[in-house]
Amino acid sequence: MSIYEKLGISPLINAAGTYTAIGGSRMSEKTLSDMNEAAQSFVDIRKLQASVNKRLAVLTNNEAAAVCNGAASGLYICCATCITLLYKKSYNYLSKKQIEESEFIVFRAHRNPYDWGLRLMGVTVKELGFPNIIQAATAEELEASISEKTAGIFFAYSAPHGWIADGELDLKSTIAIAKKYDIPVVVDAAAQLPYKENLWHLTKDLGATVALFSGGKELRGPQSSGLIVGEKKFLDTFVQHNFPNYGPGRMLKTGREEIIGLLSAVEQYIAEDTEKRIQWCEEQVQKLIAFAQSSTVYDIVKSFPNEAGQPIPRAEIKLTNNQNLSSVVELLAAHKPSIYTALERGLLFVNPTCLYEGETEIIIQALNQIQDKLK
Numbered sequence: 001m002s003i004y005e006k007l008g009i010s011p012l013i014n015a016a017g018t019y020t021a022i023g024g025s026r027m028s029e030k031t032l033s034d035m036n037e038a039a040q041s042f043v044d045i046r047k048l049q050a051s052v053n054k055r056l057a058v059l060t061n062n063e064a065a066a067v068c069n070g071a072a073s074g075l076y077i078c079c080a081t082c083i084t085l086l087y088k089k090s091y092n093y094l095s096k097k098q099i100e101e102s103e104f105i106v107f108r109a110h111r112n113p114y115d116w117g118l119r120l121m122g123v124t125v126k127e128l129g130f131p132n133i134i135q136a137a138t139a140e141e142l143e144a145s146i147s148e149k150t151a152g153i154f155f156a157y158s159a160p161h162g163w164i165a166d167g168e169l170d171l172k173s174t175i176a177i178a179k180k181y182d183i184p185v186v187v188d189a190a191a192q193l194p195y196k197e198n199l200w201h202l203t204k205d206l207g208a209t210v211a212l213f214s215g216g217k218e219l220r221g222p223q224s225s226g227l228i229v230g231e232k233k234f235l236d237t238f239v240q241h242n243f244p245n246y247g248p249g250r251m252l253k254t255g256r257e258e259i260i261g262l263l264s265a266v267e268q269y270i271a272e273d274t275e276k277r278i279q280w281c282e283e284q285v286q287k288l289i290a291f292a293q294s295s296t297v298y299d300i301v302k303s304f305p306n307e308a309g310q311p312i313p314r315a316e317i318k319l320t321n322n323q324n325l326s327s328v329v330e331l332l333a334a335h336k337p338s339i340y341t342a343l344e345r346g347l348l349f350v351n352p353t354c355l356y357e358g359e360t361e362i363i364i365q366a367l368n369q370i371q372d373k374l375k
């Protein structure tokens, strides 16, 4: 009996993607063994961070890098860093009033349920534009909103056709204005991999001050890890506020196992052949499409790009009788082993990104078995 079954919980086959609520992603054997080794000895955490951060900067072609315990909490410490740079005085010594008076500019279309890092810090969040495509924020609007109290600009980056409304001011234009006023641009790029080039493209090529990536999604590092890359000056200040130093980052602990695990995962990710992985995903989608061709119940087509605009093909499952797809989700969940899928705007996808060899066949078997119940 597995560790989960002993607890009365069924392990899931993840056909949905890098969803944190079911564990995000799977670490490789190499990452797990590196973490295991890291756990055996004590080490000076500050020295470990300095060395790992330097290595991560080299690996990702950035001036600097740092490990945090997730992209969302990284945003919180970035926010403290921006306020420190605004007042040229450590966040730890600022008054509540000073913090509240500092301003963060955010496009309404970029607001998301991960941006508690801004809200919790208690800064004034200045929202621009609208969360739809009717009237996007313009460069003039952004420029007019900048004041001497502006600590930073938050930018949620998404590849085209991802989750940001079309027509929004792009990152390049945002950075051009920010640079004019020397204001940091903090980019949430948590789920913007592949392509791995994004690890340096947003910062080194486009000029964002820093970009945040989730360690536990596409990078396949520890769930409670995050990677921040970008300018050295900013990240030197970030590190001062990060764990293990006392300050806002102290409650966001990243253990030595996670620090080593993230480094190991990034090393493997950089070395990985992305095209080969995308091709593997394509093959899984084609297997599902081929299966549907012999079925009168399912209609399966390829969908591209995925929900975050990443170049990962997915299989979109439809029922030929147009019945409600939630019954498919329920029946797949009830299958043994349980298969996790989720409806997205009423559509049902199989996302191969978290599947292992052989799991597509299990999904096909399950789809085959539940057919009669869907007629």
Ligand SMILES: *Cc1c(COP(=O)(O)O)cnc(C)c1O
Pocket (backbone or CB within 6 Å): 020, 069, 070, 071, 072, 073, 112, 114, 156, 188, 189, 190, 191, 213, 214, 215, 216, 225, 226
């Ligand atoms: C997942 C995600 C986050 C949070 O990343 P964590 O590493 O889980 O903290 C932030 N923003 C976006 C857009 C995400 O998809």
